[in-house]
Amino acid sequence: MLAYVLRRLLYAVPILIGVNLLTFALFFVVNTPDDMARLQLGVKHVTPEAIARWKVEHGYDKPLLLNAEATGTAQFTDTIFFKHSAAMFAFEFGKGDDGRDIGNEIRTRMGPSLAIALPVFVIGLMVNITFALLMVFFRASYLDLGGVVLCVVLMSISGLFYIIAGQYFIAKLWNLLPISGFAGGIDGLRFILLPVIVSVVAGLGSGARWYRTIFLEEIGKDYVRTARAKGLSEVRVLFRHVLKNGMIPILTGAVVVLPLLFMGSLITESFFGIPGLGSYTIDAIQAQDFAVVRAMVFLGSFLYIVGLILTDISYSWVDPRVRLQ
């Protein structure tokens, strides 16, 4: 088991290097620091001096890969690649355009992101499974058909609509909850409630439909017939057998997104004014703050790979038939 985990961790390293090289290519080779400077300074008032000053301010005034002027190891370390790309492996992200340390920013913003993403994940999972089980219980009836049609309708509505409609009706028209904002502690609950409700409803359609397919696949298997044959009630069959076995693909599918919860949701956070990583990312994209975007790309990839490893481990944990070598 330990050997397997170690090997998977080692396997993750080349992938992270790949991500790093790709972002380096995108941000420094295809799109040179000069281009970035021009975009940031505005096309109109660009002078070579202004570009040079911008590059010095951001530390982009060094050669890309090899510094011929330096000596010794500094030939490799005093370059853009080493300072801005390779340094990310040590989780040193440098400073954003606003002068704040990105790593610091990430640490303080993870909390608010999790405060939204975790409840959405847990409650969403429970609601989706409940809804799916209900449809499976009434399968091949009009109730089931109605449920599926409702799922397709819910899936077809833009995610932006749920947010805008939720903010408009619940917060503005009926004054039940604040439109946006965030606060720590128990006081923050009223701010969290609306984004959580909206996100859960927005995910219900696709989630419930997907879980319904999984449960229906389980229900066709032999052990279910055996359970029915020995006289178990349908409710017992569903909850004791189908739910348990259906949870294997559901849980392992959920584990992969678990680390990504730290990243928060771009749209939800920005609409509800949550000071999390999602709104941080969106602000960086809109302000064209390349340092922050690069850091978020690396962080996101890192968390995704952690999720992949966790998925593999959880497979063997929930399903004893899977053996890891």
Next chain:
Amino acid sequence: MSVQPVVLWTDALVFVLLAAVLVLAWAIRRQEHLRAPWAAVARRPMAMGAALVLAVFVVIGLLDSLHYRERLPGSPADAPQYSVEVLSVFDALVGTLRTQHEKTYSAPLAMQLYAKEFVERDGETVRDYPRLRYGGAHLAHAGERRPDIAWRSVTGLVQGLVAGVLLFGLLAAWQVRRTRTSLDAWLSDWGAGRLGWPARTVVVVVSLLLVVGGVIAQLAAGYHVLGTDKVGQDVLYISLKSIRTGLVIGTLTTLVTLPLAIGLGIAAGYFRGWVDDVIQYVYTVLNSIPGVLLIAAAVLIVQVYIESNPELFDTAAARADIRLLALCVIMGVTSWTGLARLLRGESLKLRTLDYVEAARAFGVSHARIIGRHIFPNVFHLVLIAIVLDFSGLVLAEAVLSYVGVGVDPSMYSWGNMINGARLELAREPVVWWQLGAAFAFMFALVLAANLFADGVRDAFDPRQGARR
């Protein structure tokens, strides 16, 4: 007035795609085993109804993809100069809808502006809602508005119904003649749904579309049916123009995805070994980067390129178009991994089957084995992926436009409409029609696409179909 045809990049690709679909359809018609699942799709009422709605969207989108520039009135015939404004056949067909600008917001079917202004009345300046320039301009006073709207709606309704009944009559006459039954027998078969194809659904959906079209056409002649936006443009017109953007993103992105997903997915599964390792590595790397961020990075790069090479694009439309195309390519490059993984798994299974082993033993080349034995057996997966992805891509456009990395801000798109209007909900009274129109159009397209995709999936994947 003479015109100069303009072929934008996306126009060309859209019509290439259309030609490919037509060729494919012609090929499928000739092969019984390929035709059977499509016949099964055609037998599903839900899928057929959805297909008809989709067809309306597609026709509007195609008409909107035939672009041209009008000649400037004063320019000489031997050295003509053309307007910088790129129009489409669709613009020409809707006529005044495009040009009738109001001053600013006005509610749907209104005859007055949304906000009060100082207006001259009987020699006095009073603060009141000014009349619209075009919306309800034919009315003498406010009391005439409701009866006029009601009368126009009824007219449109009757026109739509008459057209529907006429078409139904033609269909019945043609079917009766073809099958040599009596009209009574055909009608009762139709009413009981015994015709072997969902004729009831088709007739009802077509009639509904005609009625809706008739009512809108009647009302649009005298009013702004969905109101006007901030700069006074007709919201109905913007919504209709946005259809093309949605369709282009939904289809061209898939066009980019397919060669990558099919080529790399099958190659990984079929050749295994180091080819598999390399391809798996590439898609794990791409997959692990958060999609929105990769798209954002690439769009920023395209933006820099467009801004530093302004001489390559002679009109604003060409500039917006190249950004749309770039968006499709980028979204395609980030989204091929799912399908590739699916095809890899399937090819891994297929390559061990006896007939593939036999082909290899006979010395058939790899290209031929893949073309003859592997690809036809995974084709249904590709098709299902295309139709399932479409709706997701249309929805993604709105989100990306909100983030600021979507289509060009000057382009008509539902994402831009939502983005421009979401803050107006804070106004009093609320400006809801722009948001409502964008969401409603998007919902109609995506719902139709989802229902159609379900039909296709059930027909092509029998295992899935049995579960329903």
